[in-house]
Amino acid sequence: MKRTPAALLLLALWIGGLAAAGAFAQRHLGVSSDLRLFLPAPATAEQRLLLEGLGEGPAARVLVVALEGAPPEALADASRAIVARLAGDDAFLFVANGELELDAFPDALLPYRYLLSPTFDRRPLDADALTAALAARARDLASPVGAFLEPWVARDPTLEIATVLERWQPTVEPRRELDVWFDRAGERALLLAETRAPAFAPDDQRAALAKLTAALAEAGVDGARMTVSGAGRFSVLMEERTRAEAQRLGLAASAAMLLLLLVAYRGIAGVVLSALPLVSAGLAGLAAVGVLFGSVHGITLAFGFTLIGVAQDYPLHLLSHRRPDREPHAVARALWPTLATGVASTCIAYLTFLFSGVAGLEQLACFTVAGLAVASLTSRYLLPALMSRASRDFGASAPLGRLATAIAKLPNVAWAGAALATVGAAIVALAPQPLWSNDLAGLTPVPADLLAADAALRTELGTADLRYMLAVEAVEDEEALAHLERLTPELDELVRRGAIGGYDHAARYLPSAATQRARQARLPDERSLRAALDAAAAATPFRAAAFEPFVADLKRARELPPLTAEPVRAAGLGARIDMLLRGADGERTALVTFSGVHDLKALGELAASSGIVLLDLKQAAESLVARQRARILASLAAAAVLLAAVVTFALRRRDRVLRVLAPMAVTTLVVVAALQALGISLTLFHLISLILVAGLGLDYALFFEHAAEDPAEQRRTLHAVVVCSLSTFFVFALLATSSLPVLRAIGLPVAIGVVGNFVLALLLTRARAPSR
Amino acid sequence: MSARYAVLIAAVGLSASLGASAAPDPESLIAALAREAPAAVEFVEARFSSLLREPLVVAGELRYGEPGDLERRVMQPYREVAAIRGGAVRVERDGEAPRSFSLKRAPELAQFLAAFGALLAGDAAALEKSFVVTATGQDAAWTLVLEPRDDRGRRRLGAIEVRGSGSDALCIAMRDERDGGSVLLIGTAAATPIAPDATLDTVLARCPAE
Numbered sequence: 004m005k006r007t008p009a010a011l012l013l014l015a016l017w018i019g020g021l022a023a024a025g026a027f028a029q030r031h032l033g034v035s036s037d038l039r040l041f042l043p044a045p046a047t048a049e050q051r052l053l054l055e056g057l058g059e060g061p062a063a064r065v066l067v068v069a070l071e072g073a074p075p076e077a078l079a080d081a082s083r084a085i086v087a088r089l090a091g092d093d094a095f096l097f098v099a100n101g102e103l104e105l106d107a108f109p110d111a112l113l114p115y116r117y118l119l120s121p122t123f124d125r126r127p128l129d130a131d132a133l134t135a136a137l138a139a140r141a142r143d144l145a146s147p148v149g150a151f152l153e154p155w156v157a158r159d160p161t162l163e164i165a166t167v168l169e170r171w172q173p174t175v176e177p178r179r180e181l182d183v184w185f186d187r188a189g190e191r192a193l194l195l196a197e198t199r200a201p202a203f204a205p206d207d208q209r210a211a212l213a214k215l216t217a218a219l220a221e222a223g224v225d226g227a228r229m230t231v232s233g234a235g236r237f238s239v240l241m242e243e244r245t246r247a248e249a250q251r252l253g254l255a256a257s258a259a260m261l262l263l264l265l266v267a268y269r270g271i272a273g274v275v276l277s278a279l280p281l282v283s284a285g286l287a288g289l290a291a292v293g294v295l296f297g298s299v300h301g302i303t304l305a306f307g308f309t310l311i312g313v314a315q316d317y318p319l320h321l322l323s324h325r326r327p328d329r330e331p332h333a334v335a336r337a338l339w340p341t342l343a344t345g346v347a348s349t350c351i352a353y354l355t356f357l358f359s360g361v362a363g364l365e366q367l368a369c370f371t372v373a374g375l376a377v378a379s380l381t382s383r384y385l386l387p388a389l390m391s392r393a394s395r396d397f398g399a400s401a402p403l404g405r406l407a408t409a410i411a412k413l414p415n416v417a418w419a420g421a422a423l424a425t426v427g428a429a430i431v432a433l434a435p436q437p438l439w440s441n442d443l444a445g446l447t448p449v450p451a452d453l454l455a456a457d458a459a460l461r462t463e464l465g466t467a468d469l470r471y472m473l474a475v476e477a478v479e480d481e482e483a484l485a486h487l488e489r490l491t492p493e494l495d496e497l498v499r500r501g502a503i504g505g506y507d508h509a510a511r512y513l514p515s516a517a518t519q520r521a522r523q524a525r526l527p528d529e530r531s532l533r534a535a536l537d538a539a540a541a542a543t544p545f546r547a548a549a550f551e552p553f554v555a556d557l558k559r560a561r562e563l564p565p566l567t568a569e570p571v572r573a574a575g576l577g578a579r580i581d582m583l584l585r586g587a588d589g590e591r592t593a594l595v596t597f598s599g600v601h602d603l604k605a606l607g608e609l610a611a612s613s614g615i616v617l618l619d620l621k622q623a624a625e626s627l628v629a630r631q632r633a634r635i636l637a638s639l640a641a642a643a644v645l646l647a648a649v650v651t652f653a654l655r656r657r658d659r660v661l662r663v664l665a666p667m668a669v670t671t672l673v674v675v676a677a678l679q680a681l682g683i684s685l686t687l688f689h690l691i692s693l694i695l696v697a698g699l700g701l702d703y704a705l706f707f708e709h710a711a712e713d714p715a716e717q718r719r720t721l722h723a724v725v726v727c728s729l730s731t732f733f734v735f736a737l738l739a740t741s742s743l744p745v746l747r748a749i750g751l752p753v754a755i756g757v758v759g760n761f762v763l764a765l766l767l768t769r770a771r772a773p774s775r
Numbered sequence: 776m777s778a779r780y781a782v783l784i785a786a787v788g789l790s791a792s793l794g795a796s797a798a799p800d801p802e803s804l805i806a807a808l809a810r811e812a813p814a815a816v817e818f819v820e821a822r823f824s825s826l827l828r829e830p831l832v833v834a835g836e837l838r839y840g841e842p843g844d845l846e847r848r849v850m851q852p853y854r855e856v857a858a859i860r861g862g863a864v865r866v867e868r869d870g871e872a873p874r875s876f877s878l879k880r881a882p883e884l885a886q887f888l889a890a891f892g893a894l895l896a897g898d899a900a901a902l903e904k905s906f907v908v909t910a911t912g913q914d915a916a917w918t919l920v921l922e923p924r925d926d927r928g929r930r931r932l933g934a935i936e937v938r939g940s941g942s943d944a945l946c947i948a949m950r951d952e953r954d955g956g957s958v959l960l961i962g963t964a965a966a967t968p969i970a971p972d973a974t975l976d977t978v979l980a981r982c983p984a985e
Binding site: 036068076079080083141144145146147150151152156157164180181182183389544545546549 | 866
């Protein structure tokens with residue numbers, strides 16, 4: 004390291020600049036974790052529904068809460084206490100535990116109960132109906148139930164409030180104990196909570212989760228434990244886990260790198276000099292993404308920083324190629340053509356991602372190109388100014404010389420590449436599992452057992468499956484609701500036959516205006532009502548005069564305008580209405596969701612005969628993944644062609660070009676074969692890693708090819724590539740041990756690829772005649 | 776002379792009746808009420824309400840076992856079983872689906888259960904914990920008034936009045952805030968017929984029957 008004042012000043016300025024940029028980035032750059040950034044834009048209605056469901060949709064915002072660890076009465080108390088505590092909280096749109104408190108019926112909808120209830124669709128509200136109702140109420144009054152029914156009897160003797168409340172419960176009701184929902188075994192109390200924040204806003208979700216735990220603590224039930232499950236909870240969990248892992252791995256990787264560099268370059272100067280371009284590259288990448296996109300996705304960050312594993316090669320090459328008889332500037336100048344070719348081709352390969360149509364990949368392209376460019380330019384122009392002439396020449400190192408001779412003695416194994424390629428292709432063709440993973444779940448880092456537990460809880464609670472749905476298209480709400488009402492009897496028939504477990508649609512909460520008006524017309528007028536009441540009261544111990552509130556309510560019900568979606572939404576049912584009845588003006592879609600589809604064929608027949616569409620969201624997800632993959636593969640093919648073109652342009656001679664491209668191509672095949680042999684189906688992240696592998700392979704091959712003639716250069720290149728590949732291998736092998744599927748998908752291919760690239764670059768880039 | 780004797784006899788008679796009318800001690804009274812569990816007793820319940828023009832009268836059997844375990848079997852004029860067990864109430868009526876709910880939703884019932892259970896066990900201390908106990912009357916016809924200590928209970932539920940004779944509790948009356956309430960006639964009191972024009976007070980006044 005040079006100690007002139009100019010060099011020290013440059014060093015100080017550089018470090019200062021990096022620190023300032025780092026502080027700026029920390030303060031201003033937001034990190035997002037919205038997985039949809041890595042999915043292409045939806046093309047069909049199904050795909051749109053799926054993506055909405057993934058993040059913003061009401062279903063994604065519903066958390067399932069399970070309470071356990073105490074006797075059922077205590078758990079039921081805790082359940083009630085939590086609902087009481089959080090009902091008005093603005094972090095939640097609703098919190099439900101199955102309680103059917105008559106008092107909880109929204110006041111605004113109370114007068115509408117005779118329009119919402121289907122009780123009098125088949126039997127009129129006449130003297131017989133009233134007599135039966137009053138007789139039942141009399142018995143209720145004389146029984147323990149009477150205690151809380153009594154306030155309502157005068158106003159609602161037929162208890163339409165209870166009927167409407169029951170209709171608003173899921174058609175597949177979970178087990179009820181002590182008035183609240185319990186799981187099938189009766190051991191855990193279950194609640195549903197819908198957050199206002201979308202699933203992928205981890206900070207807001209964390210706040211909501213904190214409120215839930217606080218409410219449980221306030222309930223003061225000893226030993227009660229709370230388990231929360233749902234997309235929001237998972238995003239918080241994954242964010243914490245990703246951060247913890249990233250820190251752990253980052254620390255381990257840094258320590259390994261430090262050790263390696265100290266050993267390789269025998270001094271702290273080597274560490275500092277190789278760190279400077281690396282950190283600059285990272286910050287340049289962050290800055291570029293920040294300026295162009297505003298925030299950076301967590302996965303881009305992870306990818307981006309590992310990508311810098313390529314960038315660190317540049318200062319390492321410079322350090323390894325120093326010699327006592329040359330100025331560092333001259334060394335850099337001599338290396339530059341090879342370096343630039345490597346940088347240019349890798350950048351061009353990543354630039355193709357800008358056309359992939361996937362926001363996350365565009366960020367990645369931006370990060371990588373900016374980072375690599377800065378790393379190479381600072382290595383070329385700034386780093387030599389800080390370096391003094393080398394005191395040792397790796398070209399003269401004896402151990403390296405022995406290694407180089409041993410390698411030269413290896414038989415010419417040009418055919419080895421072809422052999423490996425054949426074996427690799429065979430493995431890929433014969434592997435039992437599919438080459439491509441179509442599962443969207445493969446992209447999410449949430450462990451499978453958490454997802455399974457969540458699915459089990461949701462099944463118990465009768466919440467919608469979200470796999471199959473019927474979609475009814477209409478111009479406006481009224482038309483959609485009327486269509487749904489026509490479907491209802493057939494859906495009920497399907498439930499009765501066991502073809503479906505249960506269903507839900509908007510008309511269960513909001514009847515069409517036509518139905519409401521029909522019900523209004525069927526309500527008795529005041530005179531007939533009073534006559535019927537008198538008859539019923541005479542047959543029971545009630546006083547007819549006690550039911551004035553009932554008469555008044557019915558009078559109001561006859562005069563009300565039909566209920567529309569707005570008041571229902573405002574009364575707290577908004578979440579369900581919004582999910583089931585959506586779309587822009589003039590293009591409304593009403594959904595029928597199911598909980599438990601046992602006979603898909605019957606459902607398909609119903610859809611066909613009614614002229615509506617049966618959606619399969621799982622299929623939509625798979626088609627989304629397949630479409631994305633097609634685009635990525637196209638990008639990769641374009642990248643491969645461009646890479647070859649750049650290399651050809653730089654090297655000019657056909658046999659040189661082949662020697663450089665062959666290791667890269669064969670290694671790619673070897674990596675895919677190795678992954679297949681390990682039983683892994685490829686996902687998007689494996690594909691992206693393959694480009695990184697190609698970039699590394701190209702670097703090694705170019706440098707080996709460049710040094711082919713001069714033995715001293717060969718030894719220096721050997722030193723450089725050994726250090727580079729070891730450091731890259733350490734970093735990515737560490738990633739391959741991560742518990743997060745995404746990090747594993749980045750680490751494993753690259754770790755395998757580094758080894759393959761190193762070996763194949765060594766073997767295949769030698770000129771036909773071994774060097775003397 | 777006869778006037779003096781008359782006064783003496785009157786004085787003796789007065790003191791005798793005074794001695795007999797000394798207010799009974801709540802603790803010993805309650806202790807005497809203790810019954811062995813499990814046991815069953817016949818009951819008649821009259822429910823009064825401003826909605827009703829005549830009281831609702833049901834008759835049946837009360838079975839009690841462990842503390843907090845009570846079964847109310849209605850046999851006339853219809854059949855219904857209400858079982859209170861483990862903090863949950865389960866009501867099953869002939870021809871209808873059973874309903875169950877938590878005792879917390881029916882504070883009147885919880886209060887009744889607390890009082891009835893303590894009386895059955897003869898546990899005055901337990902009773903004192905939840906209620907302010909006042910005893911009046913004589914051994915042959917006493918009244919226990921239980922006022923809930925809980926503020927909310929006092930406001931909404933009112934006091935429980937227990938009337939009995941000797942070591943038998945015969946009538947339990949609970950009033951609600953709406954001029955209604957119910958009277959539970961147990962054992963021998965259950966035989967007394969209830970007229971359609973009866974009110975809570977008139978039924979209670981006839982208890983214990985002479």
